[in-house]
Amino acid sequence: MKKNLLLIVSFIAIIFFGRILPHPYNFTPLIAVTLLSSYSLSNKFLAIMIPLVGFWLSDLFMNNYIYAGYFADFTVFNSGMIWTYGAIVLVALMGSSFLNKISAGKVVLASLSGSTIFYLISNFGVWAFSPMYAKTLTGLAQCYSLALPFYVTSLMGDLVYSALLFGAYQLVFSKTPNFLASQNKT
Numbered sequence: 001m002k003k004n005l006l007l008i009v010s011f012i013a014i015i016f017f018g019r020i021l022p023h024p025y026n027f028t029p030l031i032a033v034t035l036l037s038s039y040s041l042s043n044k045f046l047a048i049m050i051p052l053v054g055f056w057l058s059d060l061f062m063n064n065y066i067y068a069g070y071f072a073d074f075t076v077f078n079s080g081m082i083w084t085y086g087a088i089v090l091v092a093l094m095g096s097s098f099l100n101k102i103s104a105g106k107v108v109l110a111s112l113s114g115s116t117i118f119y120l121i122s123n124f125g126v127w128a129f130s131p132m133y134a135k136t137l138t139g140l141a142q143c144y145s146l147a148l149p150f151y152v153t154s155l156m157g158d159l160v161y162s163a164l165l166f167g168a169y170q171l172v173f174s175k176t177p178n179f180l181a182s183q184n185k186t
Contacts, residue, residue: 003173004041008050011037014165015054020061026150027157030055031114032165034088038095039102040169048092052085083125087118102166111162112155119151120144 011033018029034051041047059081091114098110123143126132133139 004043004046007037007040008046011050012054012057015051016058016061018161019055019058020066024153024157026154027160028154029157029161029165030088031091031111031118031154031158032161034091035095035099035107035110035114035162036165036169038092039099039166040173044092044096047096048089051088051092055085055088080122080125080129083129084118084122087121090121091117102170107162107166108159111158115151115155115158119147119154123147 014029015033018033030051033054037047037050038044041050094113094117095110098113099106124140126147127140127143128135133143
């Protein structure tokens with residue numbers, strides 16, 4: 001239980017501070033934490049809720065303090081959040097079914113897949129529910145193409161954070177820490 005509590009608090013803090021501290025756009029630990037949470041916690045509901053809570057807390061802080069000028073009132077949720085949160089849930093489900101053992105190849109593939117899932121779903125939500133783009137295939141293509149720089153930065157961040165977090169997890173919780181070798185869940 002101590003290990004799980006340490007992981008829960010650490011995961012939420014990593015997401016929160018990774019999003020509110022200065023960083024290049026979308027270079028955050030969100031996908032890496034979501035994948036590691038889905039790998040390391042046997043309670044899958046908890047593994048899904050942890051990244052959602054960390055993301056929501058950072059959204060709550062950013063929307064009401066950092067970007068307060070963009071919102072008329074104190075904002076607890078906004079209309080686009082369902083797409084972002086849905087993408088996080090799908091990444092967690094993918095991670096829990098795909099990452100049954102840690103290996104560098106699986107972590108890289110899961111990270112790339114997580115980045116792509118997040119990009120496709122969150123930007124579809126932007127296209128579908130914001131007035132920024134025409135509700136046509138051309139508008140959808142424009143939305144995805146204009147989001148490509150953010151996707152590239154997200155890919156880089158997800159790969160870096162996945163390597164760091166999965167490597168640290170192996171060092172701390174494995175009896176034989178070797179990130180490159182396949183390991184069974186602890």
